[in-house]
Amino acid sequence: MLKVLIADDEPRVGQLVKHLIHWDELGLSFVDICRDGRTALERIEQEQPEIVITDIRMPVLTGLELVQQVTERFPQTRFVVISGYRYFEYAQKALKYGVEDYLLKPIDEEELNRTLKKICDALQTTAVHRAQMEKYEKNYENSQKLLSRDVMARLKAGDGFAGLPEFNAAAGVEFTGDCFMAVVLRVNSSLLQQASAEEERLVTEKVQANIKKSLGGQMYISCTDGHTTTLLLNFDSEAYAKTGEALHACRESCRSYMNNYAHYTVSMGQSERCTEVAQIGALLQQADRAECRKLFEGSGMCLKYQAEERPDAARKAWQNKVRSLLEKGMEPMQRTALQQAVDAIFDSAGAAGLAAWEYFDTAEQCLRDFCAWSLGHGMEIRRDWADSKREKVRSAASVHQLAQWLAATLCAKQEELYAQRVHAEEYPIRLAIEYMKKHYAEKITLEDVAAHSGFNPTYFSEKFKEKTGKNFTDFLTEVRMEAAKELLRDSRKTIGQIGDAVGYKDAKYFSQQFTKCVGMKPTEYRKLYY
Secondary structure (H helix, E strand, O other), X not given: OEEEEEEOOOHHHHHHHHHHOOHHHHOEXXXXXXXXXXXXXXXXXXXXXXXXXXXXXXXXXOHHHHHHHHHHHOOOOXXXXXXXXXXXXXXXXXXXXXXXXXXXXXXXXXXXXXXXXXXXXXXXXXXXXXXXXXXXXXXXXXXHHHHHHHHHHHHHOOOOOOOHHHHHHHHOXXXXXXXXXXXXXXXXXXXXXXXXXXXXXXXXXXXXXXXXHHOOOOEEEEXXXXXXXXXXXXXXXXXXXXXXXXXHHHHHHHHHHHOOOOOEEEEEEEEEEEOOXXXXXXXXXXXXXXXXXXXXXXXXXXXXXXXXXXXXXXXXXXXXXXXXXXXXXXXXXXXXXXXXXXXXXXXHHHHHOOOHHHHHHHHHHHHXXXXXXXXXXXXXXXXXXHHHOHHHHHOXXXXXXXXXXXXXXXXXXXXXXXXXXXXXXXXXXHHHHHHHHHHOOOOOOHHHHHHHHOOOHHHHHHHHHHHHOOOHHHHHHHHHHHHHHHHHHHOOOOHHHHHHHOOOOOHHHHHHHHHHHHOXXXXXXXHOOO
């Protein structure tokens, strides 16, 4: 509902206006009646009503002054001015400030509501138009984002474009400059502090808003994936300095905003320049690898690309070494062994002189190999578990922090998986024990219990003794004897009846077994309680 505030220094007039308005019919809600312009201004600041009905002549702040001040600060507010004949020239002046209409005293009910309906209709039309425009803009923005994402993915995959016209058509842009440059901005959240998803979303959105504001005069496309925004800028070679200034302003704006959050930083990676569309894919990789240098140089900086290449054969050998070290550390399923494996990997990385981006690749490989090894050994781990950790990996601000986080994450997950496996292995044994305790009075065999637990008898017998420390027959006998002791303590049944109740049809054999297990005859045990 649209809100209405009334301002008139005469209480009788204010109440009359309130009484004359067809509130329900017009879909209006009452805010307040104010007796001077200053109070009215304060209430407008608090409530921001869509419609204000004000008298021209009021103490402290006149109606005309009220219109002037509110129009400057809240241009969406609509005014209706009430005026007496002798102040009509003020009402005419108020029209210059965008007042919708003026009403002469005495106020006519029909004219008042006709004026208010006209305002309501206009506001509704404006709201519908605004909603449509926002929808069109959002659809266009989403379309541009999809185009940018598709184009970026194509470029990163090495599938370039023949020339600028083809690129423009694919990206939905009109690049005309002779230079290209790629930039990666990343919001890094602390690995030591768990931030809420909502907070991370707000921070990322603020960075994107700063990018849009700082690069407003630049030609670029952008693509955001998680906390990382990739930019591809196009400019004329003589405008390189201006582009650099815009990027600097963007980074400073983001860094200033991040000062409000102790556990966030923004790092920027910047590629070289090129003049060929075919080279854009390489620029995107350069920017990404430049941003990775925060491991060596610190987060919150603008990092320029530096060529750091390694022969493919050497990289392959390194990946195999990482996999071997990790699997060796995982085999014992012990935290210490896995921690030592991660330490060995990062010690070797330092000795090998890995580039910053290779450290990140190594950490991601460890996560993938951990996942593959666990799945291969029958553990229940999500296949996308490694991918779900990529954002955290890329937030590391130093090599030490990355190694520390990786070891803690892998060890914690290994302990969780081991506990799950132990639980899964023990479940059939628990199932067998429950079955024996429920059916001890019946004739049950190893084969019966094994079938109930879902195992073949031989495997079940081995596992049962491994988990309980007793073979099947001894354990069943103990279950029966515990039940017999309870009956001997709490009932007046005969020894033969008790033996039959716990699975022994022969009273003499029951007595022998009881004596063997408990160390005294059933009759002697009963005398302890009666």
